[in-house]
Amino acid sequence: MAEKLRVGFDVGGTFTDGVLMREREVLAKAKSLTTQDVTGGIVNALDELLSQSKVDPKQIGMVSLGTTHTTNAIIERRNLNKVGIFRLGAPATTAIPPLTGWPEDLKEAIGGSELVHIIRGGSEYDGRDIVPLDEKAIEQACQKMKGKVDSVAITGVFSPIIPDHEERAAKIVRDVLGEEVHITLSHRIATISLLERENSTILNAAVITVMQRAVRSLKQAVAERGIDAPLYIVQNDGSVMSADYAVDYPIFTVASGPAASVRGSVYLSGIEDGVVVDIGGTSTDVAYIVNGFPRESSITVTIGGVKTNIRCPDLLSIALGGGTIVKHEGEKVKALGPESVGYNLVRLGKAFGGPLLTVHDIAVALGKLDRKLNVFKTDFVTHPEKIAELPKPLVENAWEAIRVTIEEAIDKMKTTAEPVPAIFIGGGAMVVPKEGIAGVSEVLSPEHFEVGGAVGTTIAEIGAYAEGVVDLEQEARDGAIARVTEQAVENAVAAGAIRDTVEVIDVEEIPFTYMPGKREKIRVRVKGQVL
Amino acid sequence: MGAREILESWGVKDYRVIDRAAIEEITLGASILATGGGGDPEIGLLWTYKVLDEGKEIIMVDPKYVPDEVQVASPATLGAALVLTEKPPSGGVLNLAMRRLERYLGRPIEATIPIECGGVNSPVAYAAAAELGVPVIDVDGMNRAFPELQMTSWVTHGVHASPTVSVDDRENVTVIDTGDDDVLAENLARRAAMAYGGISWVATYPMTGRQVKEASILYSQSIAWAVGKAVMNARREHLDPIEELLKSLRRERGVEGFSVFKGKIVDINREFGSEATKGFTLGRVTMEGIEDYRGHTAQLDFQNEWLNLRIDGEVRCLPPDLIAVLDAETGEPIRTDIMRYGYRGTIVLIPAHERMRTEKGIEMFGPRHFGYDLDYVPVEELNG
Numbered sequence: 023m024a025e026k027l028r029v030g031f032d033v034g035g036t037f038t039d040g041v042l043m044r045e046r047e048v049l050a051k052a053k054s055l056t057t058q059d060v061t062g063g064i065v066n067a068l069d070e071l072l073s074q075s076k077v078d079p080k081q082i083g084m085v086s087l088g089t090t091h092t093t094n095a096i097i098e099r100r101n102l103n104k105v106g107i108f109r110l111g112a113p114a115t116t117a118i119p120p121l122t123g124w125p126e127d128l129k130e131a132i133g134g135s136e137l138v139h140i141i142r143g144g145s146e147y148d149g150r151d152i153v154p155l156d157e158k159a160i161e162q163a164c165q166k167m168k169g170k171v172d173s174v175a176i177t178g179v180f181s182p183i184i185p186d187h188e189e190r191a192a193k194i195v196r197d198v199l200g201e202e203v204h205i206t207l208s209h210r211i212a213t214i215s216l217l218e219r220e221n222s223t224i225l226n227a228a229v230i231t232v233m234q235r236a237v238r239s240l241k242q243a244v245a246e247r248g249i250d251a252p253l254y255i256v257q258n259d260g261s262v263m264s265a266d267y268a269v270d271y272p273i274f275t276v277a278s279g280p281a282a283s284v285r286g287s288v289y290l291s292g293i294e295d296g297v298v299v300d301i302g303g304t305s306t307d308v309a310y311i312v313n314g315f316p317r318e319s320s321i322t323v324t325i326g327g328v329k330t331n332i333r334c335p336d337l338l339s340i341a342l343g344g345g346t347i348v349k350h351e352g353e354k355v356k357a358l359g360p361e362s363v364g365y366n367l368v369r370l371g372k373a374f375g376g377p378l379l380t381v382h383d384i385a386v387a388l389g390k391l392d393r394k395l396n397v398f399k400t401d402f403v404t405h406p407e408k409i410a411e412l413p414k415p416l417v418e419n420a421w422e423a424i425r426v427t428i429e430e431a432i433d434k435m436k437t438t439a440e441p442v443p444a445i446f447i448g449g450g451a452m453v454v455p456k457e458g459i460a461g462v463s464e465v466l467s468p469e470h471f472e473v474g475g476a477v478g479t480t481i482a483e484i485g486a487y488a489e490g491v492v493d494l495e496q497e498a499r500d501g502a503i504a505r506v507t508e509q510a511v512e513n514a515v516a517a518g519a520i521r522d523t524v525e526v527i528d529v530e531e532i533p534f535t536y537m538p539g540k541r542e543k544i545r546v547r548v549k550g551q552v553l
Numbered sequence: 554m555g556a557r558e559i560l561e562s563w564g565v566k567d568y569r570v571i572d573r574a575a576i577e578e579i580t581l582g583a584s585i586l587a588t589g590g591g592g593d594p595e596i597g598l599l600w601t602y603k604v605l606d607e608g609k610e611i612i613m614v615d616p617k618y619v620p621d622e623v624q625v626a627s628p629a630t631l632g633a634a635l636v637l638t639e640k641p642p643s644g645g646v647l648n649l650a651m652r653r654l655e656r657y658l659g660r661p662i663e664a665t666i667p668i669e670c671g672g673v674n675s676p677v678a679y680a681a682a683a684e685l686g687v688p689v690i691d692v693d694g695m696n697r698a699f700p701e702l703q704m705t706s707w708v709t710h711g712v713h714a715s716p717t718v719s720v721d722d723r724e725n726v727t728v729i730d731t732g733d734d735d736v737l738a739e740n741l742a743r744r745a746a747m748a749y750g751g752i753s754w755v756a757t758y759p760m761t762g763r764q765v766k767e768a769s770i771l772y773s774q775s776i777a778w779a780v781g782k783a784v785m786n787a788r789r790e791h792l793d794p795i796e797e798l799l800k801s802l803r804r805e806r807g808v809e810g811f812s813v814f815k816g817k818i819v820d821i822n823r824e825f826g827s828e829a830t831k832g833f834t835l836g837r838v839t840m841e842g843i844e845d846y847r848g849h850t851a852q853l854d855f856q857n858e859w860l861n862l863r864i865d866g867e868v869r870c871l872p873p874d875l876i877a878v879l880d881a882e883t884g885e886p887i888r889t890d891i892m893r894y895g896y897r898g899t900i901v902l903i904p905a906h907e908r909m910r911t912e913k914g915i916e917m918f919g920p921r922h923f924g925y926d927l928d929y930v931p932v933e934e935l936n937g
């Protein structure tokens with residue numbers, strides 16, 4: 023298997039990047055315009071990779087992609103499924119019915135409140151039924167839904183710990199509505215926090231067909247080119263899942279793009295713990311890497327106006343990029359941005375004869391830039407005389423202000439006082455200071471970082487997690503963790519991991535507050551290899 | 554009868570109608586004053602939105618207009634915050650609790666009084682009032698959040714939690730009547746919540762209009778509202794939320810708060826479940842200074858809520874004075890139940906309300922009650 027080649031694509035809003043990899047070596051890179059159907063852009067990039075490298079398509083052992091087209095479908099309310107919605111929780115939970123707080127147009131796009139049913143059932147945290155599951159009511163609701171729904175979302179109270187009611191409900195839905203209707207069970211989507219998990223589950227059910235179509239046409243395109251390799255899709259934590267699994271869980275790809283970028287830069291640099299600083303034209307994203315994966319955000323993620331508890335990378339965005347305007351009074355820097363000239367840098371920046379002083383111009387003045395910017399058609403400086411006019415103290419003050427800004431952003435993301443390595447990527451990586459940043463042991467800008475996202479998709483690792491609530495007065499801590507770990511391993515295998523390669527990334531314990539006893543929630547994350 | 558009719562029967566014409574924007578501001582302010590506890594505001598907010606969407610009205614009245622003899626009570630949730638986020642209530646629980654309390658008392662309840670400033674219990678008292686068709690009085694029992702039922706200005710001013718009615722979604726009802734033993738009432742109410750499945754809905758602290766005026770933290774809702782409004786305004790206008798929060802306290806309460814530290818969480822030590830912790834989450838958080846506070850260390854102890862702050866080993870705040878840890882950019886409070894390594898925040902200290910600082914109050918919820926071998930010293934003296 024080791025000599026098998028890997029192909030990866032990062033489908034962005036404008037460009038689709040592709041790479042062909044052998045181990046850590048980039049054999050070919052390609053860039054094409056992203057198409058509406060996603061597949062077109064990928065196929066164009068794939069053809070370019072194959073013609074550049076002249077490799078035998080049969081040598082390719084893995085095809086993977088990072089894409090946010092499910093997110094776009096939700097945001098644009100395009101091609102969404104009609105979703106039958108079941109909540110198992112009455113008589114509890116009725117104060118806040120499903121779809122509360124949803125934007126009206128999105129509600130309408132998925133079929134509206136008419137398809138919502140709150141059923142008697144669900145569990146208590148300790149495994150008791152709230153009340154017995156009302157199976158008859160589910161059957162009757164399904165009869166009413168016949169012909170009106172493409173997919174069904176089922177959310178039961180405390181299902182992440184006790185999935186029994188959701189599974190029984192799914193069986194009834196399957197019996198009445200048949201095999202064609204896709205069923206999403208909330209305990210497979212997200213964790214404790216009913217309303218956010220329910221929202222995540224409903225959104226997942228709404229984009230299944232979108233993902234299904236993309237995967238089907240991609241598989242076909244790949245096969246037509248003589249490639250006989252499994253297809254993988256990057257999920258929110260930066261690991262991959264098999265495309266067949268992704269069809270059932272498209273919501274796990276909403277942050278696929280940024281996660282792939284972070285993973286790519288980790289891979290290219292070989293740094294497993296540290297910070298990734300992605301410097302663009304108008305802003306810089308800082309992510310923190312733990313064991314090679316982006317650290318997760320712990321706050322609610324809003325998708326298309328709906329609050330979810332989908333796990334996404336923790337990103338800190340600051341208004342600093344190559345095009346950021348340096349505001350000054352004489353030689354004193356007053357502020358960096360937050361405004362940026364963005365892609366108008368080539369018209370408005372001093373280095374291009376424009377009126378505004380930017381971060382880019384400061385780097386030019388200090389001789390930090392020596393190559394052409396690949397995002398622009400022009401050279402990095404067309405009016406050197408404008409740069410020569412800049413007072414030296416102003417340039418030095420600005421450079422220092424940029425250094426401090428980056429230093430503070432990195433420090434905010436760090437969780438330890440120890441110096442950590444930093445990976446600088448993105449179009450602006452060349453125009454910011456890399457020396458003298460406190461708290462950073464070294465700064466790396468690895469080669470090929472401009473296709474870092476595509477490289478990130480080719481890392482053949484799968485991530486998964488599981489969680490459970492335990493009572494430490496009833497069960498030993500080690501045993502409880504082992505039990506949850508076992509479930510996480512099963513989840514990784516279901517997503518396509520090879521069982522023997524699965525290892526634990528971290529174990530998190532969260533105690534229940536305001537409640538006597540020794541109860542806590544245990545969450546275990548694992549990763550495993552696919553090749 | 555609706556809230557307006559009740560006010561009419563009291564001869565009151567001056568009241569405030571609470572709309573969606575107002576409830577959002579009040580809830581944010583209450584979450585900030587909840588000093589790290591009080592639970593996730595999302596459930597309480599969504600519940601009040603639904604009540605408003607159904608055309609029910611939320612009306613707030615000044616305590617000075619409340620007749621001495623009317624009967625009021627406090628609707629609240631008691632139990633595990635984590636269970637609540639997974640198992641939101643049925644619409645009827647607080648109605649049921651209040652109606653059963655009425656039956657037990659043999660008198661109708663004519664207004665609600667929020668028990669504390671908290672992300673859940675503040676909006677919940679509003680939602681319950683709207684569903685019952687009664688007004689909310691602009692008071693509460695703490696002007697902060699505390700972990701236990703008896704830790705109120707009501708108790709320290711001679712009003713008791715009993716009788717308390719505790720219910721669940723299946724309409725199970727427990728009546729707790731322990732006379733003047735409020736600690737026992739807490740103990741029993743907590744056990745009922747456990748038996749129900751981790752969360753309970755209570756109608757508690759039945760009292761008269763006169764007792765409301767004598768024993769409550771007056772205008773507690775207005776204080777929370779002013780704080781929430783100031784922070785939301787800061788977000789819109791890109792002002793410093795911490796500065797705006799301090800200004801609002803100056804305006805609304807005439808007190809000086811203190812912004813004493815900015816840092817990030819570098820260590821969390823949680824201990825819970827043992828006999829000594831009485832079922833609460835106890836712990837200590839270490840924050841390392843950033844920006845102007847680089848090189849300094851803050852230590853915060855918590856029992857659900859923040860209790861004690863030390864900076865570089867020196868005591869800077871003791872209960873019942875308030876500690877808020879807020880996101881410096883948004884002013885959003887960082888709660889003890891969801892905080893994690895790496896969280897960044899500004900620590901703000903706020904003097905407790907005078908009615909929380911009586912001798913009895915210091916005895917019942919001062920430093921020694923929480924196990925510190927320290928005399929209470931007001932926060933303004935520690936940071937003067």
